[in-house]
Amino acid sequence: MRERVGTSRKPTASAKTCASGASRSKTQRRVSAGAASSKRTRRRQNHVSKHCAHPSRLAPVEVVAPDRLDVMAPGVNQGVAAELKPRRDWTLKELLATNPSLLVALDSIMDPQNLGAILRSAEAAGADGVVLPERRSAPLSAAAVKASSGASEHLRLARVAGLPSAVAEIRRHxxxxxxxxxxxxxxxxxxxxTQPVCLVVGGEGHGVHRLVRERSDARVRLPMAGRVASLNASAAAAALLYEAMRQRSSR
Known part of the structure; x- marks a missing residue:
């Protein structure tokens, strides 16, 4: 079943990429069709059509009545929606076969906003994939996808039955x-x-669970100079990801 996604902003350079139908990375889904509200200006309609319906992209755009678009993409859609082909699900074995140098594993990230923000930071910092448990994890819902600002379409996402066993398998690799x-x-x-590494980030309630901590090679903490005890999960993940990026860029 195809998925419909509404945009929450006007078409930009990044929107052109998302609507291109020609994948910028191996994990990005193809856009099979687009829809633009008849209430949009002719210039905006032409903009969407130009970047979706180019012969090399083969993603036709249909101008539809506003109420029809609201059915296709409920909520705030800003007059544009895209129909995506199904997302590819990666297994941990497939992900490890790509010889990743930077992975992120998430333990009990239950808030979809946090999940999306972490995916955004992971993609921006050059992560090769993200490992998510089938349980104790927020679903990749519309809210999470929106919070990721498109990063979820570029990342390899692998669901695992249990994070402790996944960590052990990652280490064996x-x-x-x-x-x-x-x-x-x-x-x-x-x-x-700078070496191949998987950064394990826990939820704000209990953090990384004991068994996952015990199976990890090391535990790192972020120093706090103020009065608050910690950062939220997405901010902490971003800080650690960018420290990895800093070290790698200065090699």
């Missing part, structure tokens, strides 16, 4: 697993994040 823990022994810059 020669990838270091580093858990983010407020009681961690190391600061992020004290660990070599």
């Amino acid at each position: 020669g990838i270091w697993c580093v858990a983010l823990d407020p009681r961690g022994e190391l600061l992020p810059w004290e660990f070599d994040l």
